[in-house]
């Protein structure tokens with residue numbers, strides 16, 4: 001399975017084409033719209049999210065609620081487009097004044113503006129920021145929602161939550177089940193399980209906003225029900241943990257990734273890191289602990305997959321850092337685009353989507369490719385085999 005995305009932040013629409021999604025999967029627009037709405041929520045987001053109410057249109061690859069095996073085209077229109085038809089128009093402009101073009105010449109430190117302009121030779125950095133904007137993650141969430149449908153039909157559940165914002169850490173993480181984690185975090189404005197930390201996170205966001213600043217944080221994705229042995233140790237580009245790591249760091253503003261106890265492993269003895277193997281007739285092989293976050297040798301262990309991603313603070317600041325105007329080479333405060341002060345809660349939904357995609361893609365390629373019914377049968381056989389092994 002693979003997908004492409006296209007579209008500018010203030011262009012007419014965002015598009016994704018998904019190739020290789022198996023036939024026979026139940027798929028409705030509402031499955032995708034639920035996740036699009038989840039991405040738009042979250043304390044700390046700016047006015048753009050109030051303007052946009054994202055809804056998907058499925059334009060190909062689905063008939064009467066079932067996938068056909070052919071490419072699936074998903075589009076999400078930008079409601080704000082009507083205000084940008086000149087600035088972002090496809091046709092050459094008749095009125096070439098700067099006012100009409102909304103040219104950007106003062107790159108924001110931390111964003112793609114300057115490097116993108118140098119790379120593609122754009123003197124107007126709007127040509128860069130319109131695509132480097134995280135608006136693109138809308139259709140990555142749409143793709144992830146399709147992946148989550150595949151996983152759901154295989155009895156695999158995916159959840160995400162926020163474990164840190166602006167230095168405030170969630171301490172209470174003792175959820176009894178993934179369902180409980182989902183129920184609590186869906187009600188939280190910062191998608192946090194710990195109510196004490198939630199309050200402090202909101203305060204930290206308010207404080208950053210007041211100062212014209214931004215803050216980042218850490219999100220966690222948990223996936224339960226993946227059978228052991230998905231991915232591979234035999235070649236570097238088939239290691240599933242590596243693919244997930246790349247997917248996480250490909251999210252705008254994500255700078256780090258860890259599995260299970262992650263970087264903490266560097267500070268412990270091996271005996272305090274590796275998970276002891278146990279066996280019972282009912283469950284087959286499991287681990288006493290899950291410090292490695294569900295991976296050994298690039299393959300799933302059958303334990304929950306636990307992956308965390310670090311999001312840096314958003315680069316656009318209402319009290320901007322200094323930059324250089326590329327026209328005059330004079331120092332200037334960086335440009336201000338309409339912006340969030342914290343998008344960590346929304347980013348956790350994006351992380352959930354990209355992780356779901358990688359896992360679904362690995363399962364589809366390993367267990368049958370073309371048909372949902374055969375994939376489901378093969379996954380079940382694998383579960384049984386692993387138990388009796």
Ligand SMILES: Cc1cc2nc3c(=O)[nH]c(=O)nc-3n(C[C@H](O)[C@H](O)[C@H](O)COP(=O)(O)O)c2cc1C
Pocket residue numbers: 046110111112132133134137251252253254314315316338339340343346347350
């Ligand atoms: C959900 C989400 C929302 C974001 N919103 C903004 C924003 O409003 N303003 C901004 O400057 N950056 C925002 N970002 C981050 C930038 O898109 C990102 O920093 C930029 O593309 C440069 O890429 P890099 O940080 O990965 O190097 C957001 C990221 C995510 C995941």
